[in-house]
Amino acid sequence: MIDCVENRLLTSRRSLLLGGASFAAWAYLPKFAHAADGRDPRLIVVILRGALDGLSTVAPIGDPDYAGLHGSIALTADGPHPAIMLDSFFALHPAMPEFARIYRDGHAAVIHAVATPYRDRSHFDGQDVLESGYAGPGRVQSGWLNRALEALPRGERVSSGLAVGPTTPLVLRGNAPTVGWAPVALPQADDDTAMRLVELYRHRDPALAMALSQGLQLDKLAAGDDMKATRGNAVAQMRQVARGAAKLMAADDGPRIAALAFDGWDTHANEGGPVGRLAFLLGGLDGALAEFESGLGNRWRDTVVVVATEFGRTARINGTDGTDHGTATVALLAGGAVKGGRVISDWPGLKLANLYEGRDLKPTTDLRSVIKGVLQDQFGLSDRVLAETVFPDSAAVKPVKGLVV
């Protein structure tokens, strides 16, 4: 039942994690380096669970309605923590200098006002749609990345399957063989989960609320950490996972495709602006991208990292300086193979009339078209396979061309 409990024993007085990587799982590809151009493409899919606030990650500073809607947490181009201008309209969150550098080098891109076909606001269903590749929610047993793997030409297995890690994300589940790996320090109950439970206990079970609150305090004292340091751990954790994954993928006989997930993006309260909760998480993601880059070494030039989330968040902040579940958001691409240095967006605008259901950034790009474009350019998958197998019933969703160098 709880195989990973054993790992808990390593760190029974561990420090807390604000967010963290929940897993990294690999599919071992048949070896099929493109003989013609010598490319040996790699793809890393990073899933941000909890719904990333796209308007805080890549802020449409040029949109006259942005500052009013995002209120106390809006990014600005000036001040003590200025956002990083990506072009004259969009600005990147200041916690992401590495992504900014890769972007300036032409190897990172942003797709804005993007969404999966899912239009309701349940995390579970939204994540299912994001990962399954189906047009709507429903229980399926395989993910689009696994089905893409299955569609690849079969060759010699570069490595045999090994111990499976704690869990394989749906996106990579399916018939194609996968192996898993997890870093030593599996995520324990993170701060977000703990706070949700404290909140529940506060309403329903004051005795347990007190016990849990004290337990959390004890844990922090034992770890010798103040809050800043524990948040720092979340960043370190994301970097650690990326570093391990990159090292494995850099090997000649290593996996070519990976999927991993980072948790904690459900920022309903005290989301923070240029500094604060979301800033720490974005800093962790930024560090993870830098680890991929350095760890993959020469292979970075053949790599695409796709960062995606189940949906976005409300355009207008709520009463607790956070944002609630929304619709469109951003997707990020990074890697030596990315034809970047640009924000790709059919910007819908933030006027009330332009918001989806009067509250969310309206989706103008289907996330599937972005992923299809990457899969096609990286691995040569045909329109038909992409429209029938990888993303079933998606013929109308055309691959975005030219995302890969």
Next chain:
Amino acid sequence: MARDSQAALIALNRFGFGARGGASGDLINAASDPRGFVKAELARPNGVLLEAPGLQSTPQLGQAVFAYQDQVKQAREAAKAAAPAETPAQPPADQKPALRRNLSLNAAAEITGQMADAKPADAPVRPETMQPNAAPPAAKPAPQPLNVIQKTFRAEVLARLQRATLVDCGLTERLVVFWSNHFCISASKGELARIWAGAFEREAIRPHVLGRFADMLRAVEQHPAMLFFLDNQQSLGPDSRAGQNRKRGLNENLAREIMELHTLGVGGGYTQGDVTSLARIITGWTFAGRQGQLGVPGSFVFNVNAHQPGPQVLLGKTYEATGLAQGEAALADLARHPSTANFIATKFVRHFVADDPPPALVARLRDVFVRTDGDLKAMATTLVDSDEAWRAPLTKLRSPYDFLVASGRLLARVPDDPGVYLNSLNLLGQPLWSPPGPNGFPDTSAAWAAPEGIKLRLDIAAQIGARLGNNIDPLDLLEFAAADAASIETRRTIERAESRPQALALLLMSPEMQRR
């Protein structure tokens, strides 16, 4: 489901191990007839017995330990002979070092092996884990093969866990846990205690959980595991032949705990003189050693040569010198003592209903106990029939064992390896069959609701969530666990979780899953 989900929750959580997930329909069945659902198990007394392939009797297990200890000793001597100049030889890799054996006490003590393990065989160990920058793990280095004691312990634990996971309501299994804790031994006492821990429960507790208290009491106090745990096999009547020969005498340990913990309770009206009397009365209660001079090795025997001769006065009554029957008569009287009825009824209600047990309900159970001469099924039935047990709010906190079993049931995971349960129980302070003292594990919420304990539960719940959460629908599980008895706050908390793993962790930690 509108029928009575709240009563179903009481039926399943207060009296049982919680609803099973999957297609069990437990909550619906319990809601349609809460009392009947609980009491159905009371009508199946044979269902309490636990038999599984490979589980052996106490004498067989004792003999396995003796053989194992011989083997270790021989290996050590062989190694010594082969390398006389070397430092002390190591035992074979797959065996624990033989610990010092005390051969000097008496025939019974000869067989007991070491008196206290340095460390329980299943104590937490640091697991091998992969380094973050290492290549994917090659097969883990083969763990040392388990010895017969460890293997037996794990097999016994697994059988118990599987039973608890699979039973309908779980009342009888909860009763087993209650009585096993009331009459606890500790596997940490030594190799014999560890190998016997499961057999003790199967042989001395289970057959009587729906039977008579006096029968359970006798079975427990004559079981080799209890005699070993509380040292009675060392106790010699000062005037017995063995006592005279060896210039050794009484050990009061078992006699004291029989009255203080097993029957009358502290303040139950006995004196130090009574303790000494009872200790004399049960001298000679022991088990046959490896040589088998007294009987089948590893079985209970009455060693008349160690028994204190003569009549004894206990609680004002004289027990004539009738050998084994002297002690059995004393136990029978202790079993029907009014203090015992009160002590047992109080503990019973505290376990099932509330830390501060309602006095009227305690009184009723005490009266049933007295009137039926300790019919434990009648006592359980009275409890289930009472209004108090259904009216009292669910304020008890599940023990770690309850929590883990309930989680496994809800997730419909029948354990096939006890390791994770054992590790989790060690972590949460309830190592299975290894309580800190002969008074067993505490049975109040305060004991288990310590801040660090709750935090650790959350960590374990989060790990279960990370491991299994992606494959389940947490709202389905909430339906199985509580349906419309779930609070709106719990439901919202689960609905709004940012991921299924988080939702599962929160569900497992919700008051609906933690309180009983």
